Amino acid sequence: MTAGYPADMGEHGRADRRKIYVRIADELRKDIETERLAVGETLPSIAVLSARFDAAKATVERALTVLREEGLIQSRQGSPSIIAAKPEHAEAGDAPEEPSQEFALLWGQLQEIREHLRRQNLRLDELDERTRDR
Known part of the structure; x- marks a missing residue:
């Protein structure tokens, strides 16, 4: 140590x-x-x-x-x-071992939404940076 x-x-x-x-x-x-x-x-x-x-x-x-x-x-x-x-208690991206078909569908949709939000946040940060320079 x-x-x-x-x-x-x-x-x-x-x-x-x-x-x-x-x-x-x-x-x-x-x-x-x-x-x-x-x-x-x-x-x-x-x-x-x-x-x-x-x-x-x-x-x-x-x-x-x-x-x-x-x-x-x-x-x-x-x-x-x-x-x-x-x-969240489960790590992002971790799904139960044997999810139901409904859960798997919802999980996939949630991951798509998270990725979309991440890209939107990046775009907002870029826009904020560009407008700050003016």
Whole structure:
């Protein structure tokens, strides 16, 4: 274990080999799930999170990108990030082992909707960036 990094040890005493940004995203996801960070609240600033996790700002930004892509936070340039949703218990993309035909159809439609929303968010961010330059 590295001094000052208790999170370096996994649940079975093995070294945690996950990338730092993944660990930060996991910790923040837990904070949201346990409502330490509640839906509708603002996320602490990148500077505060960098100090909390003793990580570079770029690393924290990468972790926030993961949470943004999962739909857990919403961000706009120049504004604080907002907690948008609690994590689902099942990982995105995980379906039950033997889903019913109806579930499989609905699951597929949900995945299409999520992808559509992700693309729309990217387009909105691009539009926001272009209009900001004017």
